[in-house]
Amino acid sequence: MSTKKTHYPEIPRKNLGPGWWLANRHYTVYMIRELTSFFVTAFSLIYIYQVYRLASNPGTYSQYLDTVRNPAMISFSIVALGFTLFHSVTWFYLIGKIQPIKIGRKKTSPLLALGINTVFLVIISFAVLQLFIVGK
Amino acid sequence: MSKMSTVARFHALLWGVFSLGGFIAAFFLPILIYINNIAYPLGLWPVTSQDPTRLLVINQTVSTLFVFAAVGGSLFHGIFRLSATLAELGLKKQEAKITALGYAIIAVGLLALGYYLWVLSPNIIPGLAPPWSK
Numbered sequence: 001m002s003t004k005k006t007h008y009p010e011i012p013r014k015n016l017g018p019g020w021w022l023a024n025r026h027y028t029v030y031m032i033r034e035l036t037s038f039f040v041t042a043f044s045l046i047y048i049y050q051v052y053r054l055a056s057n058p059g060t061y062s063q064y065l066d067t068v069r070n071p072a073m074i075s076f077s078i079v080a081l082g083f084t085l086f087h088s089v090t091w092f093y094l095i096g097k098i099q100p101i102k103i104g105r106k107k108t109s110p111l112l113a114l115g116i117n118t119v120f121l122v123i124i125s126f127a128v129l130q131l132f133i134v135g136k
Numbered sequence: 137m138s139k140m141s142t143v144a145r146f147h148a149l150l151w152g153v154f155s156l157g158g159f160i161a162a163f164f165l166p167i168l169i170y171i172n173n174i175a176y177p178l179g180l181w182p183v184t185s186q187d188p189t190r191l192l193v194i195n196q197t198v199s200t201l202f203v204f205a206a207v208g209g210s211l212f213h214g215i216f217r218l219s220a221t222l223a224e225l226g227l228k229k230q231e232a233k234i235t236a237l238g239y240a241i242i243a244v245g246l247l248a249l250g251y252y253l254w255v256l257s258p259n260i261i262p263g264l265a266p267p268w269s270k
Contacts, residue, residue, distance in 0.1 A: 018226030034221040037201055039215030040161050043169055045241075047207050048249045049184075055252035065187060069177040077173035084169060088162040117162075124168040129182060131192065131199040 037088035039080040098118035150216070157213025164206035194254045200257040202228050204249060 021031035053064045067073055096113025175183040219238040223231040250269040254266045 007266065021224075031221075031224075034217060034224070037214045037217035037221060038164060039214075040210050041218050043165065043173075044207050044211035044214055045245065047168070047172070047203075048211070048245055048252075051193060051203070051207075051252045052248060053258070054189060055255040070174060074174065074177050077169055081166060081169045081174060084139075084161065084165045086249070088157075088166060089163040091158050121163055121166070124163045128167045128202065129171075131202060 034089045036083045036090075039083040040087060043077075043080050044086070088121055089114065089118070124135070152215055157209040160209030162208060165210050166205075189235070193253055195257055195259065197257060197260055200253050200260050208230070208240045208246050208249055211249075212242050215242050217269050224251055233264055249258075
């Protein structure tokens, strides 16, 4: 057996600008999917700040709640919810693509994974609502 | 060799946590955003006039753990993915700095979230009171 390494010529690569993802619909959808992470991160940090305000100074916490009621904040939250739901749908589809489950001779399709996980999302959301009802 | 495999194992672990965070964000974050930031300020079903965060995290064990998992997992997933996305958007040269900053934000964010939730619900760790709390 030969131990000689084969050296392949380097393929010339085009330098891509920051707007490369606008050139093709698939790239654009891909980038929108990745940018859902911005809203996931932003909401997480905002919520940590809310918990900090509640824990560190309950007296001034009601001032923070005025920020939550601000129309700009509500608008941001509606956009964040849209992007987070887009993350959910694309994540479920992606999992079905990466890890299909074998049942007999057949493999599950990404659409089936999306459907099943969406049902779980609804069930889990109702279960979380119960936490609020218990809290009351 | 063993050092490399440790690094590779740690890398695999981070990707595992990222994947878990993706599921957590997908299943838990939409309902939390809806209740806390849309239903509460707009007075929509099922929220009453009471602040949902107070209901969830003051002297509650299960819902406090839920908030920690939902927000902590989402933070890890979001920052891990955002760092890679920023590199793809033209910040490739700054990738190492962005990644380091991302891990720092994750560490501080998780510690702060865990500590303040513990202050609000000390019963999540029975028999141990949080230091420096009022």
